[in-house]
Amino acid sequence: MCTFYFGVEKIMKNEFFDLAFAEAEKAFNINEVPIGAVIVKDGKIIAKGHNIKENQRNVICHAEMLAINEASKVLNNWRLSDCDIYVTLDPCPMCASAIKQARIKNVYSALENLDKSNSEIVNRIFENSDINSATNFITNLSVEKAKNLMQSFFKNRR
Amino acid sequence: MCTFYFGVEKIMKNEFFDLAFAEAEKAFNINEVPIGAVIVKDGKIIAKGHNIKENQRNVICHAEMLAINEASKVLNNWRLSDCDIYVTLDPCPMCASAIKQARIKNVYSALENLDKSNSEIVNRIFENSDINSATNFITNLSVEKAKNLMQSFFKNRR
Numbered sequence: 001m002c003t004f005y006f007g008v009e010k011i012m013k014n015e016f017f018d019l020a021f022a023e024a025e026k027a028f029n030i031n032e033v034p035i036g037a038v039i040v041k042d043g044k045i046i047a048k049g050h051n052i053k054e055n056q057r058n059v060i061c062h063a064e065m066l067a068i069n070e071a072s073k074v075l076n077n078w079r080l081s082d083c084d085i086y087v088t089l090d091p092c093p094m095c096a097s098a099i100k101q102a103r104i105k106n107v108y109s110a111l112e113n114l115d116k117s118n119s120e121i122v123n124r125i126f127e128n129s130d131i132n133s134a135t136n137f138i139t140n141l142s143v144e145k146a147k148n149l150m151q152s153f154f155k156n157r158r
Numbered sequence: 159m160c161t162f163y164f165g166v167e168k169i170m171k172n173e174f175f176d177l178a179f180a181e182a183e184k185a186f187n188i189n190e191v192p193i194g195a196v197i198v199k200d201g202k203i204i205a206k207g208h209n210i211k212e213n214q215r216n217v218i219c220h221a222e223m224l225a226i227n228e229a230s231k232v233l234n235n236w237r238l239s240d241c242d243i244y245v246t247l248d249p250c251p252m253c254a255s256a257i258k259q260a261r262i263k264n265v266y267s268a269l270e271n272l273d274k275s276n277s278e279i280v281n282r283i284f285e286n287s288d289i290n291s292a293t294n295f296i297t298n299l300s301v302e303k304a305k306n307l308m309q310s311f312f313k314n315r316r
Contacts, residue, residue: 058230059259065218072216093283094255101217101252117286121279125251128275 016040016086017110017142023050023063024088024149030055034153037063037087039071039080039104046083047071063087064095068102080104088146090139092118096125100135109139111146174198174244175268175300181208181221182246182307188213192246192311195221197229197262199241205229221245222253226260238262246304248297250276254283258293267297269304 016038023036027050039047049066053059064087071080084106085099090113099107107126113119126135174196181194185208197205207224211217222245229238242264243257248271257265265284271277284293 053236056230057234057236058227059236059256060218060223060227060230069216069218072214072218076215078211078215078217092255092259093279094252094259097250097252097255098217101250117282121251121282121286124275124279124282128279 013086013108013141016045016084017088017108017145019045019048020086020088020110021142021145021149023048027051027063028149028153034149035063035087035089037067037085039067039083039085041071041075041080041083046074059094062092062095064091065098068098068104072102078102084108086110088142088149089113090119090122093121093125096122100125100128100132103132104135106136107138108141109137110142111150112139171244171266171299174203174242175246175266175303177203177206178244178246178268179300179303179307181206185209185221186307186311192307193221195225195243195245197225197238197241197243199229199233199238204232204241217252220250220253222249223256226256226262230260236260242266244268246300246307247271248277248280251279251283254280258283258286258290261290262293264294265296266299267295268300269308270297 020036020038024034028034032051032054035051037049038045047067047070049063051063052061064085071083072078080102083104085104086108088110090109091099126137178194178196182192186192190209190212193209195207196203205225205228207221209221210219222243229241230236238260241262243262244266246268248267249257284295
C-alpha cells in the first residue's frame, strides 16, 4: 500500500474517492446520513451507491449494499473478486459482511467509525479468513473531507 | 422464554418454523442452500424469504434479507420493532446486522452455525447494546429437521 500516496496511483484513488463523496452528497441533499460508495474493477467504476435508508424505509439500503447489488448485476456474478470498494465512512457490520462474502479485495475508507464496538466487529469480519481470504481494509484516507461532510449534516439537523 | 416449550406458544412457534422450513424447501428445489426465514408481528406472518443467492447471483439475496426487505415494505418502516424472525439456520453476520439494525426483537433459529468464527461475530452483533437494545437470539430449536434438510442438500450435490 506504500504506493497509495504517490504518483498515478494516488491520482486515480483520489478520483474514486471524489466520486464516492459525490454519492455521499446526493444522500446529503435528500436528508440522508451522507455516505457514498463506489466499486472499481480494472481501474473503472462499475457501480456506485448512496445511503437512502430513510427514503426507502429499509435498513438494507446503505450505500455499499446498493453498490454491491449494482456491481453483481453488471458482472452477472455474486463474486466481485478483483474489485475494490471506496467508501466515505467505514462500513457497518451488515455491509462489511456483504463486502466479505462478495470477495471484494480491498476496502478503502475515508473515515473510521467512532463506534468502537461496531468497528471491532467490522475488523473481525474482514480479518476472518476461515472461508475466504481476508479482506484488506484501510481507513482514515480522507479524514478532513469526510468529517466536514458529516459535521455539516448533523449541524443542519439540529 | 420458559413458555416456549409449552402449550399454545409452542404450537404457534412450531407453525412459524414449519413455514420457515417450507421456504427453505423452495430454495432446496432450485438448488440453493436450503435456508428459509419468516417475520412475524402480532402473531401473524408479515414476510418470508428463501435463499436465492446463486439464482440471483447476488450475495445479498439471503432468506433473511429478502424477508426484511418485504417486511419493511409491508410496514412502510425500516423499524421492525415488535417483530420476530424465524430462521432455519443461524444468520450470517450480514443478516444478523440487518436484523439488529431493523430492531427485530427475537431471533428464533432451528440450527446453530457450525462455523465458530462466524457465530462468535453473530453473537457479538446481537449482544451489542450500544445503539439499540440487544436482540434476543435463541438457537437449536429444531435441530433434527434442520440438519436433515442440510444433509440431504449437500448429499445431493456430491
